Amino acid sequence: MFTSQTSSFQDSIDVEERDDFDSDDIAGYNQKTQLNCYYAIYLYQGTSLSLVDSSLPPEAEPELRCYISRRLSKGGPAGGHGVPEQNVGCYCCLLEQEHSPDQPDAEGNGYVICFMGGSEKGLNLYPCPILDKYVQGLQSCLQTPELTNLETEIRPYLSKWYEESVLHIHRVVQLVQSSISFLLHAALSHTHVEVKSDERTKKDIARFIKAASLQGLSQQEATTSLCKAMSEEPPADLVIDCSTTPPTLSNTVSNRFCDDWIQAFLNAAESCNPFLLRQILENFKLKAIQDMNSLKRFIRQAEMSHYALFRCCQFLQGCGNGDVLLQNAKAEHSDLPEACRIIAVLEEFLMEPSQAHT
The missing domain is CATH 3.30.450 (Beta-Lactamase)
Structure with missing residues (x-):
């Protein structure tokens, strides 16, 4: 039945x-x-x-x-x-x-x-x-x-x-549309989000950020560093002003990794399928975890091999999420001098063709 x-x-x-x-x-x-x-x-x-x-x-x-x-x-x-x-x-x-x-x-x-x-x-x-x-x-x-x-x-x-x-994720995607990448980046980079809107919209966006971050997976060994990492200089708050239509977003930061997920979110929202939206969000988080684990492995290898360091640079350039991954890797390896040296080299490499954009 x-x-x-x-x-x-x-x-x-x-x-x-x-x-x-x-x-x-x-x-x-x-x-x-x-x-x-x-x-x-x-x-x-x-x-x-x-x-x-x-x-x-x-x-x-x-x-x-x-x-x-x-x-x-x-x-x-x-x-x-x-x-x-x-x-x-x-x-x-x-x-x-x-x-x-x-x-x-x-x-x-x-x-x-x-x-x-x-x-x-x-x-x-x-x-x-x-x-x-x-x-x-x-x-x-x-x-x-x-x-x-x-x-x-x-x-x-x-x-x-x-x-x-169930529907809060759908409402957020419908609200910000292609700007969803800025919220995804804020969630991964631990950027505070200020919302100027009614209480329901504030709650929806806060729940979306929490769902898109990796805090809910903090008990898993592979994601501990992602959930606890904090940058030395916290980025400016992402501000979402809903007094205009569409909403106005300030201090926006994204990268290629987050941008690549925009169309998947928009397609699922258009089909009015909140369960598929949640699945896409979980896939987004899983990919971020996998890339973080890959970077950790490359850093360990780069401590002993210049070729591995080259592969690490290629990986960061190709994944499109280098700024977020390095932020978290830097926090996790703060007490490991050799790893910190490798990360410093990688940061210099990423600063030349900057991955993040506003």
């Missing part, structure tokens, strides 16, 4: 790759994407689930309930992603009710909240903490006796999960 009601991630890619659709097709696809995102909330008592509210078609809801029941009976986690059917992404979270020590029977009771949209692959691109945080915002609303605030607070809040938790 879910498969027929919800488009898969592959279907989204197929639509995105078409180059012959017109504005009506795009509008229709956008509407379909919106309609194929659902929520459901259940009261969980002991081992039973009771439906509180759902945006699912009535014939599809029992299937979701069976899926959740099986998951809970097997001791499934309170939060996480799952798939009721192969082509559907489903996030589930159990919010346990607060209870006093003299009410032991209340243990395990609470509300199960589910968000459905795209495919498992698409929804998995949004880390559980992002959706967990959104669900936590509902905690206070669920303390009302008999949920008399269902129509005034709970339902409106749940109905906005897709708009608030």
Whole structure:
């Protein structure tokens, strides 16, 4: 049932790759994407689930309930992603009710909240903490006796999960268009971004910068230096003034690496596919990590070989991201004199045909 009601991630890619659709097709696809995102909330008592509210078609809801029941009976986690059917992404979270020590029977009771949209692959691109945080915002609303605030607070809040938790990247790309490269460069180079706009746009851009940076991967050994690196002379803030249409950006800096990703972001935004946009953003970060690891390897080799130093120069010139990579490498190797000497030579090499541009 879910498969027929919800488009898969592959279907989204197929639509995105078409180059012959017109504005009506795009509008229709956008509407379909919106309609194929659902929520459901259940009261969980002991081992039973009771439906509180759902945006699912009535014939599809029992299937979701069976899926959740099986998951809970097997001791499934309170939060996480799952798939009721192969082509559907489903996030589930159990919010346990607060209870006093003299009410032991209340243990395990609470509300199960589910968000459905795209495919498992698409929804998995949004880390559980992002959706967990959104669900936590509902905690206070669920303390009302008999949920008399269902129509005034709970339902409106749940109905906005897709708009608030998924669409922010799409809104940012639509806002800045080809200037997205400046935001990507700011994210990688740890440049502060000042936004002159309403609170929602400020929040959207801040979340985009955080998603495009490598802070979320700081526990991985290969990315630690990228996340912690800071330049000796912090660059001027990137300023985005949204009082004009299109927005005016000041102190803009980009490079060839970031510029090369512009069209991919614009194509995905045009096709109204937020899951594909998130995938492109993850690919962007992965490529930055791979290039940083390559530079680290070349620097180690260059300490023992002039030819390796030449290869390192060629790599920096070809990757288009030399300014960012060297900034991070310099921070990581600050306590290694020989590596610092190599990096100084590389910096001089890059200063001649400067990679960064404004």
